[in-house]
């Protein structure tokens with residue numbers, strides 16, 4: 445089944461109210477959540493649009509029916525490439541984060557890890573997970589991923605924290621399920637997701653056993669509160685507003701206060717040895733998703749900078765051209781890393797095709813390092829107007845309105861209306877609450893930069909490079925190329 449956005453709204457607004465904004469309970473129809481819901485609507489619309497069938501949709505591996513691609517388990521490189529393209533397409537339309545990839549990455553991580561836990565321990569998590577996924581596909585559900593714990597004192601392990609709720613944990617194990625408590629934080633779209641998919645956030649040791657827990661609960665599960673921070677251009681989303689002003693996002697602190705999770709929805713319960721594996725499977729899949737969304741953010745920044753250059757009538761200046769080319773480098777290198785991660789990925793025992801971790805991490809690290817630089821290019825080309833421009837009303841009413849219409853023109857070839865719209869966009873993209881959200885998401889979303897460094901130090905074959913240098917230095921007589929040959933042969937069969 446493919447839900448329409450109207451069906452999604454109907455299901456959403458029927459949920460038990462457990463959202464809190466500013467200390468007050470609100471329904472999911474609260475207007476402050478609407479800008480985020482508008483983004484989700486794009487994902488439902490794309491799946492209904494004939495020209496995007498096959499990109500926005502896929503065939504379920506569990507039901508055989510047509511499903512939204514966000515719920516699909518990739519089976520081959522093509523599926524990963526389709527996901528990457530879908531993210532770039534959706535994110536361009538939403539003016540940024542499309543918000544569906546975290547749920548997608550979580551179900552992939554669970555599909556792989558549940559199978560590996562079962563193979564190692566004889567558990568039955570994989571069957572449980574596939575039963576859950578069947579319903580997820582049949583009902584066309586949308587899940588967010590709650591991985592990040594509030595973490596308390598960063599220098600202490602989960603089991604060493606003075607407040608055990610700093611990391612979500614199992615409080616009680618029963619015949620029919622588990623009871624969990626704790627805080628997850630920065631959870632995007634939880635306030636308007638059907639399901640919250642919970643994963644551990646880090647590597648664990650034996651004493652952290654109760655923190656090794658993964659499960660899914662409906663967004664309105666009993667005992668769970670979503671303390672929500674919506675972000676959007678609240679002063680600019682009036683009637684007839686530009687598209688960018690109608691989209692936004694919400695992030696939640698998810699407080700689990702003795703929440704009961706039925707056994708059939710529990711996918712890890714105490715297997716601390718797999719904590720790191722599950723956390724990394726999500727993170728690496730998510731870093732691959734960034735190779736779709738970050739190029740879209742670069743596209744938006746690049747386009748806005750082009751318009752600012754045009755409005756300043758400096759589009760042909762050589763330093764402008766040089767700076768614009770940096771956007772192309774950031775967007776397309778990140779995209780290329782995603783393509784390489786898909787092509788060089790591997791089939792896991794679960795059947796899920798997983799992106800190559802090295803390419804996923806180098807792409808994500810590049811975009812994380814570039815993000816403030818890209819905003820700086822926009823600022824340099826636009827000048828200071830993004831933070832000093834008078835309010836919209838000053839151009840519409842009052843004694844100076846006509847004078848302000850002359851004031852806003854810099855390039856005589858542009859109309860008053862277009863000049864004003866360009867500088868308003870520059871402000872919204874470059875100097876608003878949304879802009880700050882995108883900058884910080886660009887650094888920390890998918891894990892802080894140090895996490896990519898750790899992943900690369902773990903996975904990159906430095907010994908291979910050392911052997912090469914030893915051969916070139918004349919220390920070793922032979923150069924062993926067999927690994928490269930095997931890799932080339934593998935790629936030939938995959939593409």
Ligand SMILES: Cc1cc2nc3c(=O)[nH]c(=O)nc-3n(C[C@H](O)[C@H](O)[C@H](O)COP(=O)(O)OP(=O)(O)OC[C@H]3O[C@@H](n4cnc5c(N)ncnc54)[C@H](O)[C@@H]3O)c2cc1C
Pocket residue numbers: 546588589590591592594595598599600629630631632633695881884885888889890891892894
């Ligand atoms: C906009 C946005 C959206 C997000 N959406 C989601 C989401 O949907 N789901 C989700 O699960 N998460 C989400 N996140 C969370 C994101 O994954 C985290 O922000 C990221 O992993 C960093 O964690 P943190 O914010 O707790 O920072 P910290 O981990 O506290 O990092 C802060 C600094 O402390 C350092 N540090 C931390 N621990 C140690 C240590 N033990 N030793 C030495 N140094 C240390 C780090 O290297 C870093 O420099 C989102 C974040 C943002 C900003």
